[in-house]
Amino acid sequence: MAYDIKLAERIRPEFGEIPFVEKKMFGGVGFLVHGNMACGVHKENLIVRVEPQKHAALLKKAHTKVFDITGKPMKGWLIVEPAGCKTVKQLSTWVKEGIEFALTLPPK
Numbered sequence: 001m002a003y004d005i006k007l008a009e010r011i012r013p014e015f016g017e018i019p020f021v022e023k024k025m026f027g028g029v030g031f032l033v034h035g036n037m038a039c040g041v042h043k044e045n046l047i048v049r050v051e052p053q054k055h056a057a058l059l060k061k062a063h064t065k066v067f068d069i070t071g072k073p074m075k076g077w078l079i080v081e082p083a084g085c086k087t088v089k090q091l092s093t094w095v096k097e098g099i100e101f102a103l104t105l106p107p108k
Contacts (some may be wrong), residue, residue, distance in 0.1 A: 003028035003041045014095040035108030038098035048098040052076040
């Protein structure tokens with residue numbers, strides 16, 4: 001299955017004035033800030049990179065699960081199912097979470 005192009009289109013404006021790069025990865029698309037992944041789309045799901053210390057708490061939110069496409073869960077990465085990013089407010093909250101974390105990382 002190809003990735004959800006409409007979800008990717010909804011993500012782009014969420015970056016506002018923050019410069020980002022789109023990169024094809026893991027069969028989908030990733031959105032990078034200073035070379036660090038902030039969020040992306042894998043199949044129909046939103047992927048969000050979050051602060052590792054917040055990972056467990058954010059996993060308790062509805063429609064989230066561990067990002068694991070290889071059999072090895074990635075700490076600090078979440079999958080948000082379509083129902084969890086259906087509204088503009090939901091999507092904005094998640095994308096902001098990813099951007100904020102990516103901005104704490106040293107540029108690549």
